[in-house]
Amino acid sequence: MDRFGLITVIILAYLAVTLGVGLVAGRRASRSVQGYVAGDRDFGLLVMYFITGATVFSAFAFLGGPGWAYSRGAAAFYILTYGVLGMAPWYAMGPRVAALGRRFGFVTQAQLLVGRFPSRALSLLLAVLTLAAFVPYVTIQMRGAGIVIEAVTGGTIPLWAGAALAYGIVMVYVLASGVSAVGWTNTFQGVFMLAIAWVLGIYLPYRMYGGVGPMFEQILAQRPKLLSLPGLDGSGNSWNWGAYSTAILASAIGVTMWPHLFMKAYTARSDKIIRRTVILFPTFQLFLIPVFLIGFAGVLLPESPDQADFILPFLILRSELPALVVGLFCAGALSASMSTGDALLHAAGSVAVEDGVQPFMQLSDRAQRNLMRVLVLVVGGLAYLSALYEGFSLVDLLLASYGIICQFMPSMVAALYWRRATTAGVLSGLLAGSAVSVFFFLFPELKPLGMHEGILGLVVHLPVLIGVSLAGSPQDREHVDGYLRV
């Protein structure tokens, strides 16, 4: 068998195992909406650890991370910090959210907000904003899968076909098995990602420079700007501190608020498991170090890939590694992409039905599940079409999604901790913050100090929420106690 043949066989074997794990996992869950969306609230520590880690770290981390280290140098370090900053509040918030889920039967993030702030308009707005953030995020994952398969097969399988193959399989197990498939495939894929990242991240600098230290010494001697914060921007000029610092803050808030991660709090068997998952999360986060080393290893190469996001497969193919290792690398990168994409697709279908449709039209349990499946296909189709467009980088797409998701933070904190918040306050804050965030996304040249649009949105969002809430009548005390006394 020739080299590409062996690589293709390894990729197909990996995809087959993933599909098998996903389908078998679905047999454990009940056939109710709660089984499909929240896994009957029965995930243990192992699955929660990997579902959290593998969902946060995606094709963006596995391909965009090295891409940034390669093209923008130290700017990539922002990615190393925000995950833990975003996850730490979950130690306190996660058990509270899970308890409210058990008390009121919530399975989505918006259900909790709308439970505290009753409004069908709020439910619809949250569903629309969530889907608006999810489509670019799923797009990243699909492009990532397509990039890897196209690169390692030397173009034999083009990006469109690679993305379609990987996500065809994701669709099958998400449609058949719901969140149980997401949990167990993420566990399998998480192990793969961690192992491949650490092995390659240490191996490539040794093979190309004689070690990690010698690699950075040579980079410092030849391209010192790359090792000075805040690094470079997309066009190779110095990035600015406002953009770097607010990218960390916006991304950290985004991690705390991502609806698909939020929904996973409802799947945990106990509060202890949520807390332990948060404590162990930094061990997952540190896998970004070898991921960056891979990107830095490409900095001094005379040739360069067409796009910075291709640097990882570009290096793998030039380092004359055995076909088996290349195939396994490809499986690791696909793991990163699919483990996030499946959680997003599942969450998109669930949010669209539970928050966008159910408040307006009472559906049976069976009809809800079927509609969720249709919407998983619709969102997947939209993201697939976007993935074929090449005019953006993976990290830029992710930052745009975080701008929207950031706006959920004030409402959620108010729902869980602020007695005086009102529905009108939350709704006005959300509309004002989102409008500002979208405005600065569309007109980036107007951003003060290059700050992230999500943070600029919050600057308007917070005073509007507080002001409108204080101007109106407080909510009924007994109703508020149901959410604050947990």
Place this chain on the structure above:
Amino acid sequence: MSLRTWRRIAWAYHILFAIGVTWPVQALVNDPEPFVLGLPTQMMWAAGWVLGSLLVLWRVDSARSREIAAVADRRSAAHRPGIHSAGTHGAGSPRGGE
């Protein structure tokens, strides 16, 4: 130290973490040398904060476990025949069920 103290330490730590990795503090820690374990100082600075989070939250969780065990001991002591400890009735447990 009590759970309450460890919780406060954890909050303070993560606020300092956010300050430490953004402008202006990060601008003061911006020389790649000396390399630590072969890595630029700024990368190790970020990794150090990440690891510190694990340690701080682990200590919070240990304090929580100790406090839960202490509450359980007090409750079982209060229910033993012949022991009437009014002070233990209604003693709160750390927030959140296990």
